[in-house]
Amino acid sequence: MLRRILVASALLTSLAVLPTVSVAGPFAAWGPEIGFSSGPNQVVVGGHLQLVDVAPQLDFLPGLDLGFGDNQTLVSLNGDFHYRIKTKSQWEPYVGGGIGVHFESFDNPGPGEDDSKTVAGGHFIGGAEVENKSGRLFFAEIKLGFSDSPDFKAMVGWRFKRK
Secondary structure (H helix, E strand, O other), X not given: OHHHHHHHHHHHHHHHHHHHHHHHOOOOEEEEEEEEEEOOOEEEEEEEEEEEEEEOOEEEEEEEEEXXXXXXXXXXXXXXXXXEOOOOOOOEEEEEEEEEEEEXXXXXXXXXXXXXXXXXXEEEEEEEEEEOOOOOXXXXXXXXXXXXXXXXXXXXXXXXXXX
16 A cells, blocks of 8 residues: 555656756756654655756755654655855855655554554755765755654755766
8 A cells, every 4th residue: 555655656746846857857966865853753864866957046856765763654755946045165055945745654552553644744945065076065954844744854965966
């Protein structure tokens, strides 16, 4: 059942972002990310693609996160937009927002059956990235969730440029 929900949600997310992807062209970077969340309290790992210049200084970053802890597992499909703020430093800050579809699986104590549900929510994003000597981008960001998204998420990660 969970497999069917995951496939259906991935297809719906793909259809929802198809107009954006067709304007942006092929992805410019990809990368892993790691961090933690609060509400639920979890360790989070994931990955993303980066489609640059959907509009001037606006990037689209679809991603997948997997959270562990707090007696539950959370799989999130995210569609984030980052607006890059030009500065004269090496660090390039960004702000943005996004939506997520979250597949929650709860570990119930005792002999009872485990439970699961699918919810959706959004988040506001603030972060910054910097290019290192090897040409990879390192980033750190914070997401503040609303509706049924995690309340707070702090992530760091890397973006490897497509060759």
